[in-house]
Amino acid sequence: MIDSEPLAERPPKTPRLHPAWTVAVVAFVTLVGAAAFRSVPGILLDPLHHEFGWAHATIGSAVSLNLVLFGLISPFAAALMDTFGVRRVVILALLLVSLGSGLTVFMTQPWHLVATWGLLVGVGTGSMSMAFVATVTSRWFVARRGLVAGILTAGSATGQLIFLPLIAMVAGNHGWRTASLLAAGAALAVVPIVWLWLRDHPHDLGVTAYGATEEDPGPDRHTGVGSSAGRAIRVLITALGSRTFWLLSLGFAICGMSTNGLIQTHFVPAAHDHGMPTTLAAGLLAVIGVFDVVGTIASGWLSDRVDPRLLLVVYYLLRGVSLMLLPSLLGPSVEPPTWAFIVFYGLDWVATVPPTVLLAREAFGADGPIVFGWIFASHQLGAAVAATGAGFIRDVQGTYAPAFVITGALCLVAAVASASIRRVPVVDAPSPQPALMD
Incomplete structure (x- = not known):
């Protein structure tokens, strides 16, 4: 039987899978590939020290520059994506990560490490952080x-x-140079995937955002997220006059010290100092990444039900105590107390993010997400x-123990700062630009 219904009157076919999910998958894979380098510094610190004789502080300075750029570029990365397109910025960022990691095989001077690990990789990873x-x-x-943001945030932990x-x-079987090339290759392998399947905006494919309604149609093609770098500066200037901003920033600075700065960078060599094999220590750090995902999701659930200030106080107090105990827990093998530390620290790793985001949103209204970018x-x-x-x-003491104790004590300071925050929600005012994060 011939269908007599005119072709023009037939309802358009809708794809079974909205292209937004394809973009989300590509973004997740991108973050996993970029996270390859995040695994390098802690593992290669000792090999570089032994081969070149560079001090731990010298190697740590390259990691420090990387971390600084990772944070400072983040508030402006969205503006770059709006100006040049998400796909172009992400591809350039991946190429910088790959180039920076790959060039380390030719280095002979400490400044080479700073230029590669610090500058090139720092700019690359910073362009694919919170803003992406x-x-x-x-x-x-x-x-x-919220679900997608949580999944993408977990991409780094998965990597x-x-x-x-x-x-x-x-690194153990083939040397640190091969390990660096592996990280470079992981970032480079993602580039074709980004080029083929990542798109800048739903309108590029003639569709609307997933779940778009008349009430919330999603962002306009020409008003992308974070389209004004000037707004990021103006929001910062306003936030600088807020007591809440300084308390949250103090707590989050200490959070960074106790996670990315200390544990992620120095846990493997610290455990090796106590006779633990490097591969075993790296495996423990990977387990922290597993529980990181669980802890972040659970903290988000709790933040909707419990005073976020209380959550931050508990997180920082427990983290501080655990750091002070860590030197006595490390040894050649993994005993139950060490496992307890690994599981707890994983659950607590970025559990501070959801309550911090919520408090920033309460204090600064529509500008809260941008303020959080500066807090980050x-x-x-x-x-x-x-x-x-x-x-x-x-280098000076011959042990990491004082660093763990000092950072643990600072976590107690973060707990006090969090308890001192006053919850005075503001009423959102119409904003000429959309916020960086929803």
């Missing part, structure tokens, strides 16, 4: 934004889980201080 996650979720999703044991094994910059500055400072302590 915020841009993808805000442009492509109206429904499920750490995948690459930490692998890079440790390669303080996180990376704190991490940079710890990356260099802990290395300096190791």
Whole structure:
């Protein structure tokens, strides 16, 4: 039987899978590939020290520059994506990560390490941090934004889980240069995927954002997330006059010291100082990445039900105590108390993010997400201080124990700062520009 219904009157076919989910998958893979380098510094610190004789503080300074750039570029990366397109910026960022990691095989001087690990990789990873996650979720999703943001945020933890044991094994069997090339190759391998399947905006494919409605149609093609770098500066200037901003920034700076700066950078060599094999220590750090995902999701759930200030106080107090105990827990093998530390620290690793985001949103209204971008910059500055400072302590004292104790004490300061925050929600005012994150 011939269908007599005119072709023009037939309803258009809708794809079974909205293209937003393809973009989300590509973004996740991108973050996993970029995370390969995040596994390198802690594992290669000792090999570089032994081959070149460079001090731990010298190597840590390259990691510090990387962490500083990772944080400071983040508030402006969305503006670059709006001006030049998400796909172009992400591809350039991946190429910088790959180039920076790959060029390390030719280095002979400490400044070579700073230029590669610090500058090139720092700019690359900083261009694919919070801004990339915020841009993808805000442009492509109206429904499920929170879920997608959480999944993408977990991309770095997943990358750490995948690459930490692998890079440790390669470095142990084939040398640190092969491990660096592996990290470079992982970032480079993602470039074709980004080029083929990542798109800048739903309108490029003639569709609307996933879950778009008449009430919330999603962002306009010409008003992308974070389209004004000037706004980021203006918001910062306003936030500088807020007591809440300084308290949150202080707590988050200490958070960065106690995670990326100290544990992620120095846990493997610290455990090796106590006789633990490098591959085993790297495996433990990967386990932290597993529980990191669980802890972040659970903290987000709790933040909707419990005073976020209380959550931050508990997180920082427990983290501080655990750091002070860590030197006595390390040894050649992994005993139950060490496992307890690994599981707890994984659950607590970025559990501070959801309550911090919520408090920033309450205090600064529609500008809260941008303010959080600057608070995140303080996180990376704190991490940079710890990356260099802990290395300096190791060089002078011959042990990391004082670094763990000092950072643990600072976590107690963060707990006090969090308890001192006053919850005075503001009423959102109409904003001429959309926020960086939803």
